[in-house]
Amino acid sequence: MMMLRAGDVGVLLAGAGLVAALTVFAWGGGRGDTAVIRASGQVVQTTALTHTQSFTVDGPLGTTRIEIEPGRARIARDPSPRQLCVKQGWLTQSGQAALCLPNQVSLEIRGRTSAYDTLGY
Amino acid sequence: MTRSAIELPVTADDRRIAWLAALAIGLTLAEAAIPSPVPGVKPGLANIVILLVLLQVGWRAAAWVSALRVLAGGLLLGSLFAPGFWLSAAGALVSLSVLALARHLPGRYFGPVSLSVLAAFGHIGGQLALAGWWLLPSAALVKLMPVFAAAALIFGAVNGVIVARLLAAPAPDKRQSTPCILP
Numbered sequence: 001m002m003m004l005r006a007g008d009v010g011v012l013l014a015g016a017g018l019v020a021a022l023t024v025f026a027w028g029g030g031r032g033d034t035a036v037i038r039a040s041g042q043v044v045q046t047t048a049l050t051h052t053q054s055f056t057v058d059g060p061l062g063t064t065r066i067e068i069e070p071g072r073a074r075i076a077r078d079p080s081p082r083q084l085c086v087k088q089g090w091l092t093q094s095g096q097a098a099l100c101l102p103n104q105v106s107l108e109i110r111g112r113t114s115a116y117d118t119l120g121y
Numbered sequence: 122m123t124r125s126a127i128e129l130p131v132t133a134d135d136r137r138i139a140w141l142a143a144l145a146i147g148l149t150l151a152e153a154a155i156p157s158p159v160p161g162v163k164p165g166l167a168n169i170v171i172l173l174v175l176l177q178v179g180w181r182a183a184a185w186v187s188a189l190r191v192l193a194g195g196l197l198l199g200s201l202f203a204p205g206f207w208l209s210a211a212g213a214l215v216s217l218s219v220l221a222l223a224r225h226l227p228g229r230y231f232g233p234v235s236l237s238v239l240a241a242f243g244h245i246g247g248q249l250a251l252a253g254w255w256l257l258p259s260a261a262l263v264k265l266m267p268v269f270a271a272a273a274l275i276f277g278a279v280n281g282v283i284v285a286r287l288l289a290a291p292a293p294d295k296r297q298s299t300p301c302i303l304p
Contacts, residue, residue, distance in 0.1 A: 003285050007230030011238050015274040018242070023267040 032094040032109030035073040037066055040104045049073060049109075059103035066107055075100060075107055138182055142189035145170040149194040159265065161208070161248060162272040165241060165280060167194075168216070172237055172284045180221055187213045204256055208248045215247030216240045233288065234281030241277030245269045 004012075037045040039057045047053065047068060054076070055066045062079035072090040078100045080086075085098040085107070094111030148166040157163060167190050175183035191213050195201035223231070223239045249269060253262050 003232070003282055004234055005230050005232045007226065008232050008234040008238075008281075011231065011235040012274070012278060015238050015242065015270075015277070019267060019270045019274055022270050026263050026266050 030093045030095070030111060031071070032092060032096070032111040034110040035066075035068055036108045036110060038106045038108070057105050059100070059105050061103045064100055064103050064105040066105075073107060073109060074098070075105075078105070079103055134182070137178070138185045138189070141170055141174050141182070142186045142193065145186055145190040146193045146197065149190055150197060153194075153198055159268055159272075161245075161269060164276045165244065168237065168240055168244070168277075169280050169283050169287070171216075171220075172233060172240065172280070173287060175220055175224060175236070176233065176284070176288065180217075180224060183220065184217050187217055207255075208251055211247040211251040212244040213247075215250070216243040219243035232281075233284040234278060237281030237284060238274060238277035241273040241280070242270070245273040 033049055035045075035047050035049055036043060037047075037055060037057060039059055044057055045055055047055075049068060049071050051068075051070060053068045055068070057064045057066065059079075063077075064075060064079070065077040067074055067076045069090075072092045074090045075085045075088070075098050078086050080100050080102040085100040085105075088098045091098060091107065091109045094109055097106060097108040099106045145167040148170060152163055152166050155163070171183050171187050171190075174186050191206070191210050192201075195203075195206040195209070200206045219239050220236060220243070223236050226235065249262065249266065
């Protein structure tokens with residue numbers, strides 16, 4: 001007697017598909033697709049995370065450089081003394097934000113679903 | 122010697138169901154001792170017995186064995202009518218309903234593995250539905266759904282293969298078909 005019949009393979013594949021769909025539904029909903037760049041609290045740039053590009057934003061201390069790549073964004077260079085926002089590295093999830101407070105520049109990732117209604121800095 | 126006033130007639134079927142339910146209860150107790158990182162993720166070894174009963178005896182007997190297992194398992198584990206008992210009962214109910222439909226699938230293409238996987242998904246589906254509706258009506262449960270579903274898929278497949286092997290193996294004695302002898 002065969003252990004697996006044709007329908008069994010189908011059921012197993014359907015089950016694997018269900019697991020994958022649930023995984024994407026439960027865990028993958030947080031990926032961001034938009035980057036919002038602010039300077040002194042004002043939005044200066046909103047861009048989709050679809051292709052590689054970079055922006056420079058001027059603040060009180062100097063120039064902050066922001067890099068966008070498909071699916072992620074980071075602050076590449078910043079004049080802040082402690083470099084906290086640069087050390088955060090690449091941001092991918094919706095709701096993540098890198099704040100360069102001395103230079104008053106922020107980078108925020110947004111997606112279809114946001115974890116918070118609003119964030120105050 | 123006094124004769125008991127009430128005598129319940131015990132048929133061979135009753136004895137067979139009791140014997141199989143005892144087997145399922147034993148497996149339930151054994152796997153309660155297995156530590157699990159997430160509550161609710163269990164191999165579901167008793168489902169092997171339920172499936173064997175379903176395939177060899179019928180759905181009614183499987184439902185009896187399942188109900189007795191949930192009830193006696195709750196008694197023996199001290200969780201009778203506690204939330205865990207109701208979760209177990211909901212899982213068993215949905216699982217049996219799924220099996221009631223799935224056993225009509227053409228046997229040429231769908232073997233024990235299909236039934237086992239479908240029953241496992243039914244089990245976890247029933248438990249999650251009750252837990253989400255009654256115990257934890259919040260989003261926290263959604264994050265655990267992939268874990269439960271993956272466990273159902275893996276353990277369901279493994280149990281199904283065990284059932285297929287047991288069915289394929291030649292019976293060492295005719296214990297399945299004759300009523301067991303009680304002392």
